[in-house]
Amino acid sequence: MKKLITLLTILFISSTFAQQRLIAIKGAVTDTIANTLEQAIEIAQTGDKIYLPGGYFTHTPVITKQVHIIGTGFQDGQNVTGKTTISGNLTLGAGANGSTFEGFYLTEYFIPTVAIENITIKRCNMLGVPPYYSTINNSYFINCVVRENLHLGTYELGQGNYVLNSIVPYIAYTKNSTIKNCIISNSIGALDNVTVQDNIFGKTSDCLLLSVSSNITFVNNIIPQTCLTGYSDSGIISEANLIGFGTINTLFVNATDFSFNPLFNFQLLPSILATSPNAASCGIFSGDYPWKVGSLPIIPNIEQNNSYLDAQNQTFKLNVKVVPQTH
Incomplete structure (x- = not known):
């Protein structure tokens, strides 16, 4: 009878684990699981990786330690059991410098409450970074989809930032930075000493693609044909290889x-590409x-395989497998 009860207990616990969206926390001294994102961040030591499976998660406290949060991707794919969605804002406070956020859909914003340094946001779909909070410095935005704006500073500009291979409506308030290989649906502004290169600008309502800026290097960008002159109200110190397009139907596949x-x-x-060979390096x-041809960016999706309860040692064994997204 005792053996039967023990077996039923193990089966119940195993079933419970199987039904939950378990979060793996991995680090130099950490190797455990959590049931919520808030719990995972609380458990994590500085520099630990937190692997989120597909599903919905929330986190409301300010993040005050360096963590690396990795999801399955912001869009369903062949090797994904549902995309990873974090509901609400992710608020960054003192201590969050050096953090990485990768592979999830954020319903709201990244909010810096203090000057934030050296963060990396990769392969995320988000509203962006709102204005009037604080600066983001020496940070990377790679393969992202921004649904609203990237305000990387306030009246004090952020600096040393890289926005690369992303789809962004509007980028503002940064200096000594690079904006490269992006699709910019609206415009950029409030910039100083920024290289703007190999981007595609889509704004057609008017031709003010660059405003209230200084010391801008504007090289090899694709812009509407009607905006080849008059696309900026200030700030260009170097310009080369402007490429014009007529309508969106003449630009993209x-x-x-x-x-x-x-x-x-x-x-x-x-x-x-035939009429403007330099266009090959744009977008x-x-x-x-580069994004995967005809698809989303390649995302390090996380599959949780071969997980089991070791009842004798009272531990839960979790193997984390990383696979590329294929569509």
Whole structure:
């Protein structure tokens, strides 16, 4: 009878684990699991990796330690059991410098409550960074989809930032930075000493693509044909290889606007590559972090396989497998 009760207990616990969206925390001294993102961040030691499976998670406290949060991706894929979604804002406080956030859909914003240094946000879909909070410095935004704006500073500009291979409506308030291989649906502004290179600008309502800026290097960007003159009200110190396009139908293989849609293909048409060879280095499919051809960025999706309860040692064994997203 005792053996039967023990067996039923193990089966119940195993079933409970199987039904939960378990979060793995891995680090130099940490190797455990949590049931909520808040619990995982509380458990994590500085520098630990937190692996989120597909599903919905929330976290309301300010993040005050260096953590690396990795999800399955911001869009369903072949090797994903549902995308990872974090509901609400992720608020960054003192101590969050050096953190990494990768592979999830954030329903709201990243909010810096103090000057934040050396963070990396990769392969995330988010509203962005709102204005009037604090500065973000020496940080990377790579393969991201921003649904609203990236305000990287306030009246004091952020500095040393890189926005690379991302889809962004508006970027502002940074200096000594680089904006490269992005699709920018609206404009950029309030910049100083920034290199703007190999981007595609989609704004057609007017031609003010760059405003209230200084010391801007504007090189090899694709902009509307009607904006080849008059696209900036200030700040250009170096300009080269402007490439004009007529309509969006003459630019991309398959897209009806400049915002993210998993059904769009933002590869450039052969016709524009034939007439403007320099266009080959423009957009999200070129540069140092190209998106996968005809697809989303490659995302290190996390599969939790071969997990089991070791009842004798009272531990739960969790193997984490990393696989690439294929579509």
